[in-house]
Amino acid sequence: MNIDLIVRDATLPDGRSGQDIAVAGGRIVGLEPRISATAREEIDAGGNLVAPPFVDCHFHMDATLSLGRPRLNESGTLLEGIALWGELKPLLTAEAVIERALAYCDLAVAQGLLAVRSHVDVCDDRLLAVDALLDVKRQVAPYFDLQLVAFPQDGYLRSPTAAANLERALDRGVEVVGGIPHFERTMPEGAESVRRLCEIAAARGLRVDMHCDETDDPLSRHVETLAAETVRLGLQGRVAGSHLTSMHSMDNYYVSKLLALMAEARLQVVANPLINIVLQGRHDTYPKRRGLTRVPELRAAGLQVAFGQDCCMDPWYSLGSADMLDVAHMGLHVAQMTGRAAMRACFEAVTTQAAAVMGLSDYGLRVGAHGDLVVLQARDPIEAIRLRAVRLHVVRRGRVIARTAPRATALALPGRPVQVDPAAYAPAAG
Numbered sequence: 001m002n003i004d005l006i007v008r009d010a011t012l013p014d015g016r017s018g019q020d021i022a023v024a025g026g027r028i029v030g031l032e033p034r035i036s037a038t039a040r041e042e043i044d045a046g047g048n049l050v051a052p053p054f055v056d057c058h059f060h061m062d063a064t065l066s067l068g069r070p071r072l073n074e075s076g077t078l079l080e081g082i083a084l085w086g087e088l089k090p091l092l093t094a095e096a097v098i099e100r101a102l103a104y105c106d107l108a109v110a111q112g113l114l115a116v117r118s119h120v121d122v123c124d125d126r127l128l129a130v131d132a133l134l135d136v137k138r139q140v141a142p143y144f145d146l147q148l149v150a151f152p153q154d155g156y157l158r159s160p161t162a163a164a165n166l167e168r169a170l171d172r173g174v175e176v177v178g179g180i181p182h183f184e185r186t187m188p189e190g191a192e193s194v195r196r197l198c199e200i201a202a203a204r205g206l207r208v209d210m211h212c213d214e215t216d217d218p219l220s221r222h223v224e225t226l227a228a229e230t231v232r233l234g235l236q237g238r239v240a241g242s243h244l245t246s247m248h249s250m251d252n253y254y255v256s257k258l259l260a261l262m263a264e265a266r267l268q269v270v271a272n273p274l275i276n277i278v279l280q281g282r283h284d285t286y287p288k289r290r291g292l293t294r295v296p297e298l299r300a301a302g303l304q305v306a307f308g309q310d311c312c313m314d315p316w317y318s319l320g321s322a323d324m325l326d327v328a329h330m331g332l333h334v335a336q337m338t339g340r341a342a343m344r345a346c347f348e349a350v351t352t353q354a355a356a357v358m359g360l361s362d363y364g365l366r367v368g369a370h371g372d373l374v375v376l377q378a379r380d381p382i383e384a385i386r387l388r389a390v391r392l393h394v395v396r397r398g399r400v401i402a403r404t405a406p407r408a409t410a411l412a413l414p415g416r417p418v419q420v421d422p423a424a425y426a427p428a429a430g
């Protein structure tokens, strides 16, 4: 067999060390210690962590890298962000959306991020961003998985043309049904939007991913409706609730009942730590609520929980760098997931769990899966998060598509020249 690539001496996210990974025909064909075959190209991982690529299952690619257009968000608030997006939307051109999205995909590849689920606003009768991102999806397909969600940003019922536009977007090839029930005029209308959108997904055989209860309102109940509709329509395991920040503020007794319903629906949960920590709790004085949904409790209930980036240099969020380790780092801190297993779970939230939310097939490091991987300048997932480790090699289908030099700093201290390797400081045990 002609082997295209062998990565040698890899440490896997599950802790197995000294592993060789062979890729042929775009697929992993060997994963074991010391593969004797030779390959067209070999990478010595030198005991570093080799992981499947990062996955961002909640993003807005139609807005990314638009920071400063038409002006900056001076207050840094959600309200000014929404106003800004409203100003920018009529000014968008297909060329500009495509150019920014392609630039973002380049940035993502450099960070080992090879799959993104992006919501795309359908509350623009031109569907300009929909067509632009469908074009981008085709262009990047050889090296990047872009999945699109039809997202009625201004409300499925509240915006007069959103319902028709959403169906038009799905007809054109957008593959996931989105929604924003907490933005509808009333709680009953929010529930009605959830019902109708889930019915559309069931009729078309599509997945659902709704912005759901992205508020601090302890009485927001749309996740309950989303779970109930999932069960009613037999959509278990195909529906994601994004944000769910109101769960942070809900009554504990109610949540104990809700978790069981969500587990019955096999609802997938997507928290967006960078955005939730800056946008929630804004009406609070002190103490200020964190607003992140109940990640440890959701995991303990057996639910899949992923972390998304949501925004990168757009009207809502001026920061971001397509670095899913940055997202995991923030999630770990805000959810206080500092236990050893909990920290590893934060790494899974931006890799395997996010891939499950997107329904990616043949993802992961195992024989038969796609030959996609990232070699990191770190020994294990915890160190990778701590250092936001350098992605030394990014591999897609057995081909290296990005390389970054290891991070090292030369100190010039008097009489003591020394190189500082950030990964040189390891725990004494474990």
Ligand code: FE2
Pocket: 058, 059, 060, 119, 211, 310
């Ligand atoms: Fe979002």
